[in-house]
Amino acid sequence: METTTDPDPSPPGPGAEAVGPLLDDLKRAAAAADGQAGADAVERARDSLKATLETLRLSPEEERTLAPQLERLRALARKLDEATVEIVAFGMVSRGKSSVLNALLGRDVFEVGATHGTTVRRGAQEWIDAEAGGFPDARLILVDTPGIDEIGGEVREVQARDAARRADLILFVVSGDMQRLEVDALSELRRHQKPIIVVFNQVDRYPDADRDAILATIEDERVKGLVRPEDVVLCAARPDPTPIKIKTPDGAVRTEWERPSPLIEPLRNRILDVLGREGKALVALNALLAAGDLHAEILDGKVRSREEEADRLIWRYALAKGAAVAINPVPVADLAGGAAVDVAMILALSRVYGIPLTRPAAIKLVRDMSIALGATGLVHVAARLIGSGVKASMAGLTVMSGGLAAPLTALGYGAIGLTQAAAGATASYVIGHAAGTYLRQGGQWGPRGVKTVVQDLLAQARADSIVDRLRDELRTRIKP
Numbered sequence: 001m002e003t004t005t006d007p008d009p010s011p012p013g014p015g016a017e018a019v020g021p022l023l024d025d026l027k028r029a030a031a032a033a034d035g036q037a038g039a040d041a042v043e044r045a046r047d048s049l050k051a052t053l054e055t056l057r058l059s060p061e062e063e064r065t066l067a068p069q070l071e072r073l074r075a076l077a078r079k080l081d082e083a084t085v086e087i088v089a090f091g092m093v094s095r096g097k098s099s100v101l102n103a104l105l106g107r108d109v110f111e112v113g114a115t116h117g118t119t120v121r122r123g124a125q126e127w128i129d130a131e132a133g134g135f136p137d138a139r140l141i142l143v144d145t146p147g148i149d150e151i152g153g154e155v156r157e158v159q160a161r162d163a164a165r166r167a168d169l170i171l172f173v174v175s176g177d178m179q180r181l182e183v184d185a186l187s188e189l190r191r192h193q194k195p196i197i198v199v200f201n202q203v204d205r206y207p208d209a210d211r212d213a214i215l216a217t218i219e220d221e222r223v224k225g226l227v228r229p230e231d232v233v234l235c236a237a238r239p240d241p242t243p244i245k246i247k248t249p250d251g252a253v254r255t256e257w258e259r260p261s262p263l264i265e266p267l268r269n270r271i272l273d274v275l276g277r278e279g280k281a282l283v284a285l286n287a288l289l290a291a292g293d294l295h296a297e298i299l300d301g302k303v304r305s306r307e308e309e310a311d312r313l314i315w316r317y318a319l320a321k322g323a324a325v326a327i328n329p330v331p332v333a334d335l336a337g338g339a340a341v342d343v344a345m346i347l348a349l350s351r352v353y354g355i356p357l358t359r360p361a362a363i364k365l366v367r368d369m370s371i372a373l374g375a376t377g378l379v380h381v382a383a384r385l386i387g388s389g390v391k392a393s394m395a396g397l398t399v400m401s402g403g404l405a406a407p408l409t410a411l412g413y414g415a416i417g418l419t420q421a422a423a424g425a426t427a428s429y430v431i432g433h434a435a436g437t438y439l440r441q442g443g444q445w446g447p448r449g450v451k452t453v454v455q456d457l458l459a460q461a462r463a464d465s466i467v468d469r470l471r472d473e474l475r476t477r478i479k480p
Contacts, residue, residue, distance in 0.1 A: 042080060045284035049077045049291055057354070058302060061309075066301045073294045076287045084139045085275060085283055087127070088167035089199075090189070092182060093147030095173045096201040099238035101125070101142045103262040104271075110144045112238065135279035143167065149181055168286045169195050169274065171267075175202040177214050178222040190226045193289060195274065195282055197231045198223055199267055204236040204260070233270050236263040307436075310352050314432030317345035322425030322474045326418060338424050342366045345428065346435045353439040365438065369431045372454040422471040429466060430457045 053073060058066065078084075089097035098110035109125045127140040145163045164170055172186055189196060200218065203211050211234075219229050241257040248254060275282070321341040343362045350357040357365075434454045438445055445453060461467060 041284040046080045069298045085168045087169045088143040089171045091173040092149045095175045097173045103237040103264040173199045200234045203234045204239040233267045235267045318425040318428040321428040322421035325424040326421035355439045372451040421474045425470040
């Protein structure tokens, strides 16, 4: 067969070729705390994203449809170029996520309050005065998210999970012994290979013995196997005010409430230590993981878009063929015209799927698929020959009678034409979808073979009442 096959040359993308061996390289770089290895990992990730963007080969319509996903993929490339690290505070409401971020910043930027679920949308702030020694060029962004457990807060939960999905480092904030929802959320994040620091906040509210008991439970039962012990950090981001007795010049004593300084240095040091040793590897790893998901999403969208376009095209050509068969009284022209429509349809489908076909290759495909129709196809051809002969005779009778027999012949002509039209349209529909299968598989039939593909599609067309749908639509087009 004379075909030129280029089975959708979009690269496997970060989700396949890159995140296989590259993940191992990145993990080794992180484990060895090798700065050059981390830089090399970022460069490899950047090259992978660039190659993915350059070779997606989308049509203008596909680019418009998939614009949000493409922009997110480009944003990942910019993130690598700018060495941006997103540090996301994640957890249930009222655990002090906003307070933790404010304490790291050294100023109140994120809203805090006594209201349940004060944070209602994602917020971000650059952490300018922090420098990770091994990652000096990093641009650190602190991200606040809504809690995941608000009543009626499904949208907020989606926002929080989306921010966590894009994060390079997660601060999972708790304020006591962890609830089942927190443990489940932590497990989900770990399955996505996200680096996590568990922040035990509000420790100032517990006596020392209680605090130590809760910490032991968290480390030994709640996060064991999910987070390393050194990644469980205690802090008091916004300590409760304490009474301070002040003696006035006249000797009187008054009491004032004063909020102690935050206990935040252990967390700050742990974050910067992780970023200094593993920051570049984390950025590259997370960018590739996110890019892999986006690449798969783009390819799925590309496939759906092409499938929808192919379905519309096949339906249009099937109806065109049915209408042409119905009104053509010449048997040979009927057959030749129908085959020409099928060839034109396959050439159009090849352009949709990006698999160039020559006309001789398309003609051979039509012949192979017609043969694969087997006995059904032969009966269909015979019926068309007989029907077309009857149509030709009726047309001749109308001429010889000077038009007196026109009403009678029109009735028979229309009934036979509609039957032939439906049969021809159904055959074209099956041939079109079989050709689509052939093109989607890169110009080959695969282990099932052409006959099995065609017969299965024919059976499906009958079961799904495709024949009835084609007949009904053709009836509106064919007027006796």
